[in-house]
Amino acid sequence: MNLNNIKKIAACMFAAIATSTASAQIPEGYYDSLKGKKGAELKNAVHDIIKKAEVLDYGSGNGCTWYGFWITDRTSDGRFIDRYSPESKWVMSTSQGTVGTGMNIEHSFPKSWWGGAKIQAYMDLYNLMPCESKINSTKSNYPMGVVVDGDNGNGCTKVGKGTDGQWYWEPSNEWKGDFARGYMYMATTYQNLSWKGTQAAQILEKGDYPTLKRWAYKLYIKWAKQDPVTPLEVKRNNDVYKIQGNRNPFVDFPNLMEYVWGDSINYAFDPAKTITSEKYIGGGGNPVDPDNPNPDVSEEIIYTANFKATDGDCTFDVTTNPKDGVNLWNRSKAYGWMATGAVKEGTNKYPTKFAADGSLLLPVFDLTDFESIELNFNHAVNYDKSPKTRLSVEVRCDGATTKIDNINWPAGGDWVFINSGNIDLSQYAGKKIQLAFHYTSNTSIAGTWEIRDIAVKGKKSSKPTGIGCISNPSLNSSLDINKPYTAYDLSGRSISNINSAKGVVIVKQNGMTFKLIKK
Numbered sequence: 328m329n330l331n332n333i334k335k336i337a338a339c340m341f342a343a344i345a346t347s348t349a350s351a352q353i354p355e356g357y358y359d360s361l362k363g364k365k366g367a368e369l370k371n372a373v374h375d376i377i378k379k380a381e382v383l384d385y386g387s388g389n390g391c392t393w394y395g396f397w398i399t400d401r402t403s404d405g406r407f408i409d410r411y412s413p414e415s416k417w418v419m420s421t422s423q424g425t426v427g428t429g430m431n432i433e434h435s436f437p438k439s440w441w442g443g444a445k446i447q448a449y450m451d452l453y454n455l456m457p458c459e460s461k462i463n464s465t466k467s468n469y470p471m472g473v474v475v476d477g478d479n480g481n482g483c484t485k486v487g488k489g490t491d492g493q494w495y496w497e498p499s500n501e502w503k504g505d506f507a508r509g510y511m512y513m514a515t516t517y518q519n520l521s522w523k524g525t526q527a528a529q530i531l532e533k534g535d536y537p538t539l540k541r542w543a544y545k546l547y548i549k550w551a552k553q554d555p556v557t558p559l560e561v562k563r564n565n566d567v568y569k570i571q572g573n574r575n576p577f578v579d580f581p582n583l584m585e586y587v588w589g590d591s592i593n594y595a596f597d598p599a600k601t602i603t604s605e606k607y608i609g610g611g612g613n614p615v616d617p618d619n620p621n622p623d624v625s626e627e628i629i630y631t632a633n634f635k636a637t638d639g640d641c642t643f644d645v646t647t648n649p650k651d652g653v654n655l656w657n658r659s660k661a662y663g664w665m666a667t668g669a670v671k672e673g674t675n676k677y678p679t680k681f682a683a684d685g686s687l688l689l690p691v692f693d694l695t696d697f698e699s700i701e702l703n704f705n706h707a708v709n710y711d712k713s714p715k716t717r718l719s720v721e722v723r724c725d726g727a728t729t730k731i732d733n734i735n736w737p738a739g740g741d742w743v744f745i746n747s748g749n750i751d752l753s754q755y756a757g758k759k760i761q762l763a764f765h766y767t768s769n770t771s772i773a774g775t776w777e778i779r780d781i782a783v784k785g786k787k788s789s790k791p792t793g794i795g796c797i798s799n800p801s802l803n804s805s806l807d808i809n810k811p812y813t814a815y816d817l818s819g820r821s822i823s824n825i826n827s828a829k830g831v832v833i834v835k836q837n838g839m840t841f842k843l844i845k846k
Contacts, residue, residue, distance in 0.1 A: 358598035366592040367536035370515055373576055377516050380571040382450040387426045396457050397423040399566045403828060407457040410502045413483045433458030436513040437468035440527035441520045448517045452567045453509060453575055466496040470530040471506060473497055493529055500661055504554025507547035508577040511584055514538040537588055544588040555705050555744055556581050556604040557633050602746060629692055629783040634663030645685030655685045663779035668768030680773035686763040693759050697785040700752040704781035707744045708737040711774025718776055723761040744779055
């Protein structure tokens, strides 16, 4: 057992209880050496930053892989997050360091690709995930790619042949971006390894650049765009960093992949100016100090939701639905909240366009004591080449509705999600507001608007009030669970009833933030 690793994990667990959700822990200056670099030179600079990690010992028990999974890969109700299997099959965790029933430790980058030696890559948590044993065996040591024939997977992960007749495994849509950014990390951190075997040769080249073959990095960039970074992925990046001391920069900077392999390889990268993950909260700062695990932090999450996983407690204000019996706004587990005035009717080849008008409303935000507020979300628009003409995001405050300017809008002709940019709402500090996503269409143009995830964060002028650790809300008279509140687990998922929740729960009520331990 590595005592140094045990101390790191203990500090991490304490910090998870004592600090706010998903706070980013990038040390000041961590990425400074990337400034001004591009393409191959940039990839080598990234490699130099992340190549060394204080990895846990492999296996079960204290200070080993399953001990780490207890921190990095558990739901609020105590199940192991198995990104390879349907959520209905996720198994309960019993105690820290114990193997999940019927589960294996799965190497996303198979260990056979470097000959199976128990080097750092063998034990790197960024490459290791809890996985049900059967699908682990089925996916074998195949590379990740598109399966087009003979799928014998489990309904979540596909395993079969690609267009080239070779065997591949393909993750489900909700995890494609996560695994793509993981493959980019591995191809950069371990670019100096000598790859072995025919499976590795399907996607990898020897050498520092590009390491990933052209077809592979183009596919992974595509998947990473289609499945953007979520709060859960940011949390895992932070959790692994606290254990290993290195980060996945492709999670911290969603567009870094474009500067390394994509459409921006001829442009210099600047970590201080490029866009960070839409769920990256806090900016800079140092790792949690175990001697001061609850520092004075004024910035906090006001609201965050991944609309693929939750409705975000949203409501509607619809003036006109497309037609009787057809709702303007609907939620999809694959894409999030969607609005469209186009409806497929009968045997018609193309949908009919209707005039429609209505808004998706977020919960009311009480911004008392906040001095700055920032909005950020991901959205896609298709079948409307001028989306900002008909679509808008509005703030409802003091009886008035104000359209927000300076939003990054999609081109309107595809399903590619883009980031809205950081939108300053500080003019509403101290007030109560409600955000509205307003959709309109007509019989000529009826686009589809998809909103996948969102974050609202802010800074308070003084340290927020909170509870470090309680097991029953009634022990504190300031929190009344019989009155309206919003609650989230540490992955940012909304919790409708805290009485049935387990683990760490973040509760917001009347401008206060409470941290509860539910047993």
